[in-house]
Amino acid sequence: MEPELDVDPGRDDLPLRANTNHILVRHYALDLSVLLQEQLIRGSVVLFLEPCPAGAGAEATVKVGATGDSETVAETGETSGTGSVNPPSDLVSTAKKGTTQLSQTNSCWENASQGDFTLVLDCCDLVVLKVEEVDVSSVPDMSRLLEAVGPEGSAPCTDSQPAVLVQRLIALPSHQWRRQLHLYSQCSQAPAYQGGRPLLFHTDRWSLQVRKRGAGSPQGFPRALRVSYETKPEGGSVRWTRDQDHRMCVYTAGSLINNRALFPCQEPAVAMSTWQARVQAPQDCTVLLSGENQALPTPNQKTGFSSWEYYVTMPMPASTFTLAVGHWLQATPDLSIEGERRGQEEDRAGSGAGSGALAVQAGSREPSTPTDMHSPVTTCPHSTFNYSGLEDESPSVTDCPGLGDENIPCSHGDYPCRFADPSAWRQWVVPHRVFAPPSLLPKARKVLLPLLPRCLAAAHGTLGVHPFPRIDLLIVPAGFSSLGMARQKGPANERLLCMPAPGLKAQECPALS
Structure with a gap:
């Protein structure tokens, strides 16, 4: 490869040096x-x-x-x-x-x-x-990967034992994701x-x-x-x-x-x-x-x-x-505001003027005091996946390739996919949390918490199943130099950092300015 000249990431193409073809x-x-x-x-x-x-x-x-x-x-x-x-x-x-x-x-x-x-x-x-x-061969649980016949695509027998172990670990099917995660964790500490x-x-x-x-x-x-x-x-x-x-x-x-x-x-x-x-x-x-x-x-x-x-x-x-x-805290709903809003939604749902999905997925109503992560509060308790425990599961309809409720096939590699999970198609609002510095908690509670379930439900109604099982939103200082954060609209002093699992979506939040 020829020597690189000085590269300005803001002007030039980002150098991609990784040899991913090997x-x-x-x-x-x-x-x-x-x-x-x-x-x-x-x-x-x-x-x-x-x-x-x-x-x-x-x-x-x-x-x-x-x-x-x-x-x-x-x-x-x-x-x-x-x-x-x-x-x-x-x-x-x-x-x-x-x-x-x-x-x-x-x-x-x-x-x-x-x-x-x-x-x-x-x-x-x-x-x-x-x-x-x-x-990796020093991890006792890894030896069990050699006891059974390796899955399709596992390393050939001519490879060394560590290579076979890692290849079989990578190739574990999606219904054994808990076991795979446990082994990754053990190997990382070897x-x-x-x-x-x-x-x-x-x-x-x-x-x-x-x-x-x-x-x-x-x-x-x-x-x-x-x-x-x-x-x-x-x-x-x-x-x-x-x-x-x-x-x-x-x-x-x-x-x-x-x-x-x-x-x-x-x-x-x-x-x-x-x-x-x-x-x-x-x-x-x-x-x-x-x-x-x-x-x-x-x-x-x-x-x-x-x-x-x-x-x-x-x-x-x-x-x-x-x-x-x-040093952020989690914003929790205000009981008086949430009670009034929920009553309005129920009235609309009863008269047929509102969205039934919004009323059903309104979520839990927790005390209005701010919390930290030692006492977490989730504003919507409905969760598709249960991640407790490390026991293996039997293959199920959530293993891809498969079909979701909308008969849309999954053609990607094998992983626990929400698009093939019928319950995910019915989950209009995924669990979500909002975090902010203490001084901005009142604004976050007043503006974002009532708005977020409606936005999530609207996204589900337009685009279908949420690709991620949960989402965290964080109000951070202004100062982004790229993506949507580069645009200043008025005297905005805050920006919203949206952290779904596992991606990133950054956008301005003028309502908090």
Whole structure:
């Protein structure tokens, strides 16, 4: 690849460096700690990889040119043992711990490949500390994947045992999604692989490149990698700012460089993946993330941090991953306003003038006091999926390909799809929550909470089944530089960040200005 010139993401096409024609990331497992005062996110991401069929891409060895920026070439030496994030109390500047720095140029990196395959990930403004192969065979529950005949598409028997295990984990059918998620979580905490040759990695402005000596093809490359890293305050994927109450917060802002300054990933749209994330943040903060589950915090009194865990089972581009951490509270309905509105809806429904679906799906009526995530309140309790437990299920009508109530076929890959679930077609209003700084809770309660069920019901009436089982809305400070947030309409001081599971939709909210 020819050297890149200076690229302006606001003017030029975003460089797509990931070699997705050779190998794909099928699942991300993130373990992050958010340090608001330091404006830093530190942790790791475990990548579960699947090589493309032999012959699908060009030659296996991929060369990536220089960008003219500084770069790092390192050979991993130490292993972290568990691979998990250090407790927040131990989060100090670690520089390049665990790596041996080599003074090499981009040309030296290319010339030193010796025919080894190179995994290329899209990456920008990240300090990569270590890259290591995860020993998935050390997870006891993974051995059960070898007991039965592998599913269609599982790795050939000529592969190594870790490769077979990861391939069969990726290929588990959708009715075993709980088991799959459990195994992903266990593998993400497994130690680094002790045998074999070490991994080499190299970073430039737009990419992270990883090699294993002796692995000359994607089929011979490790299937589970852990990348330990930390973000930079100037990274464009997240915005560090103060909320409307002048308290520090951070959120993904729909950046022009997507999420490559938040974690190493594959940007091309062909790279569809699921993810799970454990995020540690100060105990007085709320963590919202694009996830199908409604996460509750697990406090750690020793560190003063709480841990939040989210996941998605619907494969999506990495650019749709959203994260927000701040001192926000959940807005709950005002009893007097909600009672009056509900009475009007019932009157209209009884006279035949209103929508019966709106009256049926009005949702629960909770106390009007604001809450935090330690006592969550959902304004609409109807939920299609029950995510408790890890037991396997028998195949059902929700397994795709299948047909929903509207006889619309699903032709995508196998995952727990709502379009094939009859109950989802009858769910006009999905569970939803609204979060805001304390000073904006009255406005959020008065304006958004009565409006949101109507909007969701109207969307269902026009477009059909909601693709996501729940939705969170967050009022964040103005200042977006892209998407709908770039337009200023009058003296707007707030914007609405909508975080459905698992996507992102950003739009202006002039009603709150």
